Amino acid sequence: MRPNLPTLGAPPKRNPFGPVVAVSVILGAAAGGVWWWKQRMAQATQEVTAEAQAPAPDAGTPTPQQATAAAPGATTPPATPENPVKAAGLEHASMRINGPLETAFVQAAGSDVGPALSQVVTRTLVWWVRVPGEVLRGDTLDVIYQRRDGEEPLVYAVRFVSAKTGQTHRAYRFQPEGEANARYYLPTGEELELRLEHSPIDTYEQVTSLLRDGRGHKGVDFRAPVGTPVKAPFAGVIKRKNWNWGSNGNSLELVESGGKARRALFLHLSELPKSLQAGARFNVGQVLAHSGNTGHSFAPHLHYQLMTQDDRVLDPFDQHKTYRGALKATQKSAFEQEVRRLDGLLGTPVAGK
């Protein structure tokens, strides 16, 4: 069973991830047999490594996870009579990487939610490291999340500690007052995700697939409601429309005028007007179309793909200038309050920024 899909929609005809997921699930099942033993080993090593990796002053305090995961016969009593994560209606997955990321999630969260949780958390990890290449043995990952029926789990906080660099990365889900969407923010109040200058889409919930997320997907997926304006990322001419409809749905290809003559592909759009035909010219920033959920698409989103004339795939996050949005000053105190709450659930205090 695959509770979730690696991307929201993609032009490749066959999904190369099915076998990988299947193998991972089998590995997860096999790992289940030695789960109890590993828990004990993890318990034994956690205390030794906690001091080495965590600069936090009270790193010796057991996290809720450690408290609940205590092996039979362990002498450490729980820190609090009631698990605060559970009381908040949430769950805490705590893991040390020792192989494939998904296997770690299956071990920490179970085979039902583990694979989907791994995919959702990957959308935050990709802004810090290459996945899976830079998620390495010895790294630790803590996730506060909520299971949802028939939907991917909702992730509230992610803390990733790289054993190699010693850096701690954190992201928090927060919906600022007056904003349509909750987004992920860094402890500084800046957005986790970079934004593109001359972006083809301004209003979206999340980037759900990047070129560097290891899925072999050729574009960037922006999750956005149907009908969100899609704009020309450069001045250009429409080359084709609605090709390979079963896969791409309503689609446009825009060829850059002059310069590098890059090709921008926009897939899964809302219905396009008949008047829009090959040869139509657009200026940068001009609305071309509206996002949709057509063709091989599992949720409303825009697939944006950049290519050279000779079919080489380009990364929009390299091709565009990028910047980070940030919370307004008036939104910061509510955010900081939420960071304190989630840090409490993650189990270590805020140390530095």
Ligand SMILES: [Zn+2]
């Ligand atoms: Zn896509």
